[in-house]
Amino acid sequence: MSELPGRPGFRTVLPLVLVALLTLLAPSCRLPGDETDNAVPPPVTATEVAPERTDFSGRQPGVVNITSMRGLESTRAAGTGIVLDASGFVLTNSHVIQGSTGIEGTDTDTDRTYRARVIGYDTSQDIAVIRLTGASGLPAARFAPVSTVGIGDPVTAVGNAGGDGGEPSVVTGHVTALGQSVTARDDSDGSVERLAGMIEVSAPIKPGDSGGPLLNSAGRVIGVNTAASTALPERSPDGRERPRGYAIPADRALEIAAQIRRGEASATVHIGETAMLGVMVRDNGTEPGARVVEIVPGSPAQRAGIPVDAAIVTFGGQGVDSPSTLTGLMLRRHPGDVVRIEWAMPGGGIAAADVRLAKGPPQ
Structure with missing residues (x-):
């Protein structure tokens, strides 16, 4: 490989x-x-x-x-x-x-x-x-x-x-x-x-x-x-x-x-274009959430002010306990959708923003 x-x-x-x-x-x-x-x-x-x-x-x-x-x-x-x-x-x-x-x-x-x-x-x-x-x-x-x-x-x-x-x-x-x-x-x-x-x-x-x-x-x-x-x-x-x-x-x-x-979306099947937040995430250790390790320049995440080392903890009102959970929630969305995202700041505290998702590559 x-x-x-x-x-x-x-x-x-x-x-x-x-x-x-x-x-x-x-x-x-x-x-x-x-x-x-x-x-x-x-x-x-x-x-x-x-x-x-x-x-x-x-x-x-x-x-x-x-x-x-x-x-x-x-x-x-x-x-x-x-x-x-x-x-x-x-x-x-x-x-x-x-x-x-x-x-x-x-x-x-x-x-x-x-x-x-x-x-x-x-x-x-x-x-x-x-x-x-x-x-x-x-x-x-x-x-x-x-x-x-x-x-x-x-x-x-x-x-x-x-x-x-x-x-x-x-x-x-x-x-x-x-x-x-x-x-x-x-x-x-x-x-x-x-x-x-x-x-x-x-x-x-x-x-x-x-x-x-x-x-x-x-x-x-x-x-x-x-x-x-x-x-x-x-x-x-x-x-x-x-x-x-x-x-x-x-x-x-x-x-x-x-x-x-047939165009039948499900919990695992995504139809059409893929929504993008613009973050690369990893496990957040023993803490809940998906830890942000990279931000795509010009992406919705950057415009919303999500920083590197923040941990995304909710997406569209649903809890995020791992990167795979965040991916699954993203796959249910499409470009142009507006979602409420909350993240734990690196130095403590919670921030939130309404984010309009962009068009991105398949997950």
Whole structure:
């Protein structure tokens, strides 16, 4: 994993790391806004299919190389997406687009690059849907449910390994376990999330493969590549190293994607643009609240006078006991909302202000 230590928005897993590439590929930029969506086609569903072949080791249509520009950090992140339908809806991991101020997606079947915008995301399940602007006629991926998957089945993982773009990389392996759990930690604020029900495979998934398809022997998508082990590789009975990769089952990913495309927000699903306060926060030790460690210049937080080392204790009338609580409350808001915020001053005392939230990058 290539990373910039301490950068906001970077997530790791214990003892795994999420397979997103975070590196100084090029200066960041902000992409112009996209036009209004046309009618939304019906969502894709996983269907029962019989394997067509047992030696599949290539790739099927529907793979997108994603570049996420992170203007607040002057970095770029590379990942992968899966085409849901011809009109350009693309499934990926939420950590691929986290912190993005602009997104581009290159359909690897047509080699055409599009600007993209975020339709919605679920950070608790690490799923997001973006839409490629102006796309039509794209070859879409085909899906199969996890009920068709068994331990020992051959699999192929496809993705933008290394963030190099171009023709997607292809690695193979076998299903080694089902229903596995992964603990994910956000290095920016120390918050921890747990992803359950994962497909474990022996395919050597690499940075940049996040959001890419895990294919069965028929070339159907059975999972979304999400994590890889950072521990020493296990060894098989013959003494060879056996890598471990993890994928979100296609059924669950498609269910969340359908909810996002219907525009149904929930406690975990955020729809549309993301509101921004403009603070980087961490745990406040033994005290309640989210401690402010950085203020974005020109942000609502700066205009409200929230200082570094203050601890945000309420947001919109609700208590804040941790950074993750603040993030959850923020995700229920949208740009332009006015909220009452209270914070404990570094030297003692409580201050408060009504703050109008700005437009910011996905959480």
